[in-house]
Amino acid sequence: MTCLLSGSVGELFDTVDILRRQSTAEWYEIDTQRWNETNSMRSKRCDHAAVSLGNSIVVMGGYDLSSAEQYNTATGQWSAFPSMNEVRCGCASAVLNGRIIVVGGYDTNRK
Numbered sequence: 001m002t003c004l005l006s007g008s009v010g011e012l013f014d015t016v017d018i019l020r021r022q023s024t025a026e027w028y029e030i031d032t033q034r035w036n037e038t039n040s041m042r043s044k045r046c047d048h049a050a051v052s053l054g055n056s057i058v059v060m061g062g063y064d065l066s067s068a069e070q071y072n073t074a075t076g077q078w079s080a081f082p083s084m085n086e087v088r089c090g091c092a093s094a095v096l097n098g099r100i101i102v103v104g105g106y107d108t109n110r111k
Helices: none
Strands: 003-006 011-014 026-029 034-037 049-053 056-060 068-072 077-081 092-096 099-103
Touching: 049 092, 049 099, 056 099
Parallel strands: none
Antiparallel strands: 003 011, 011 026, 026 034, 049 056, 056 068, 068 077, 092 099
């Protein structure tokens, strides 16, 4: 499960069902204690990473993927984001000094 808590927006963001790839995503409004669905992501993902970056959520990698996409919390829309250089499944991510750091994981295409 990928969860991000945004202090400025006050939402919890959940995008993973580990048993199968999904393009669905949900956010939790802390003030109203309600889950809400977003529009579908551009790619179906599982075992990916996500970070909060400004007013958006960036989701990257996942099973068999190097691609990334960005969810704008103001508009409720997903858009393309630059892909990583390698496929990363089961990776971790963080934002440090304005940069997204993605570490670990494995390439599902390599034997």
